[in-house]
Amino acid sequence: MKETGMERRGPAELVLAAAVARRHYLAGQSKVEIADELGLSRFKVARLIDFAREAGIVRIEIVADGELDxxxxxxxxxxxxxxxxxxxxxxxxxxxxxxxxxxxxxxxxxxxxxxxxxxxxxxxxxxxxxxxxxxxxxxxxxxxxxxxxxxxxxxxxxxxxxxxxxxxxxxxxxxxxxxxxxxxxxxxxxxxxxxxxxxxxxxxxxxxxxxxxxxxxxxxxxxxxxxxxxxxxxxxxxxxxxxxxxxxxxxxxxxxxxxxxxxxxxxxxxxxxxxxxxxxxxxxxxxxxxxxxxxxxxxxxxxxxxxxxxxxxxxxx
Known part of the structure; x- marks a missing residue:
């Protein structure tokens, strides 16, 4: 069976990706701010954000505004x-x-x-x-x-x-x-x-x-x-x-x-x-x-x- 990105990563890496994604998408922090806060390089943060989207940890949905789709x-x-x-x-x-x-x-x-x-x-x-x-x-x-x-x-x-x-x-x-x-x-x-x-x-x-x-x-x-x-x-x-x-x-x-x-x-x-x-x-x-x-x-x-x-x-x- 072909492995997915989720299966190739251990729990610690998955949790870290989720933590980075929460800070970036929900708290509005920049990649530099996240890197400083978590002690990571900003390149590592960027890779984790990309991985979170590719693996489905983050799903971006555009919602309706009343009756407008x-x-x-x-x-x-x-x-x-x-x-x-x-x-x-x-x-x-x-x-x-x-x-x-x-x-x-x-x-x-x-x-x-x-x-x-x-x-x-x-x-x-x-x-x-x-x-x-x-x-x-x-x-x-x-x-x-x-x-x-x-x-x-x-x-x-x-x-x-x-x-x-x-x-x-x-x-x-x-x-x-x-x-x-x-x-x-x-x-x-x-x-x-x-x-x-x-x-x-x-x-x-x-x-x-x-x-x-x-x-x-x-x-x-x-x-x-x-x-x-x-x-x-x-x-x-x-x-x-x-x-x-x-x-x-x-x-x-x-x-x-x-x-x-x-x-x-x-x-x-x-x-x-x-x-x-x-x-x-x-x-x-x-x-x-x-x-x-x-x-x-x-x-x-x-x-x-x-x-x-x-x-x-x-x-x-």
Missing amino acids: LDRSARLQERFGLRHAVVVDGSRIESSALADHLGRAAAGLLTDVVQAGDVLGLPWSRSVDVMTRSLRDLPPVDVVQLSGAMEVEGHDSSAVDIVRRAARATGGGSSIFYAPLLLDDAAGAATLRREPQVARVLAQASRVTVAVMGVGAWAPGLSTIHDAVTSADREALAGLGVVGEIAGVLFDASGTVVEPPLTERVVTISPDALRGIEEVVAIASGADKGVAVRAALAGGLVNAVVADAALADALLS
């Missing part, structure tokens, strides 16, 4: 090189309440992230709508609308409502326009995009430094755009490799933006403007959105995530 958050941030990652442990939350908890977590993240001089960009999104209801303690920054709106059962906020609510929380100005996100034909959408107010606000996307976006997966019930178009449109886009959308910006599994004729019917931020935003926070939940969120990260469409544990595990697996 700090361990998953840190691992997700490190795995994808994210600017920020916040994971909500949804195991003890009713599924009907998860969106509210994610919204509060995203609002809390914005409190940390948004600074004076920033410009906040918000599209129409069910998750963004929920988040704006929890916004508090933000500096007086302007808020810019990034897309038209959809009518969805159970959600009565327009994109204008979302932006105005956020602007009231910040005390800054709001740039808004009245338009649907998806129209029935490209000509109607083109006419709307040429409207002076719509064109002026969409052009202000270049000012946005922080944006919050929902992520839709290209599957039933996981994207308002997917559910709003015809079955022929859904099949055509699936055939082009579309796996998700952010405010109507479609992308494939590599995160490459896909621009079929359907996109000409959408009133929203351009893909180039989206990529130009310094920090784009995605709010999403559920393992079934893993492919879409992973693709959005790969394509650089988002660089920060607020997610539940199920989605985080799907991304980390």
Whole structure:
């Protein structure tokens, strides 16, 4: 049988390693202080600390902070090189309440992230709508609308409502326009995009430094755009490799933006403007959105995530 590090050491050495580890990790003593106190060389102390971790005498655990899963958050941030990652442990939350908890977590993240001089960009999104209801303690920054709106059962906020609510929380100005996100034909959408107010606000996307976006997966019930178009449109886009959308910006599994004729019917931020935003926070939940969120990260469409544990595990697996 192969020997472990514990088996190769005698009891005295194991107890010494434990004593050194207690002083270092629990009492906060430096290696030099421990060496002086125990009459050891600091190199011996360093070796004992390393041994204590390798042998399992010391186990380092990152604990949760309330409903925030700090361990998953840190691992997700490190795995994808994210600017920020916040994971909500949804195991003890009713599924009907998860969106509210994610919204509060995203609002809390914005409190940390948004600074004076920033410009906040918000599209129409069910998750963004929920988040704006929890916004508090933000500096007086302007808020810019990034897309038209959809009518969805159970959600009565327009994109204008979302932006105005956020602007009231910040005390800054709001740039808004009245338009649907998806129209029935490209000509109607083109006419709307040429409207002076719509064109002026969409052009202000270049000012946005922080944006919050929902992520839709290209599957039933996981994207308002997917559910709003015809079955022929859904099949055509699936055939082009579309796996998700952010405010109507479609992308494939590599995160490459896909621009079929359907996109000409959408009133929203351009893909180039989206990529130009310094920090784009995605709010999403559920393992079934893993492919879409992973693709959005790969394509650089988002660089920060607020997610539940199920989605985080799907991304980390």
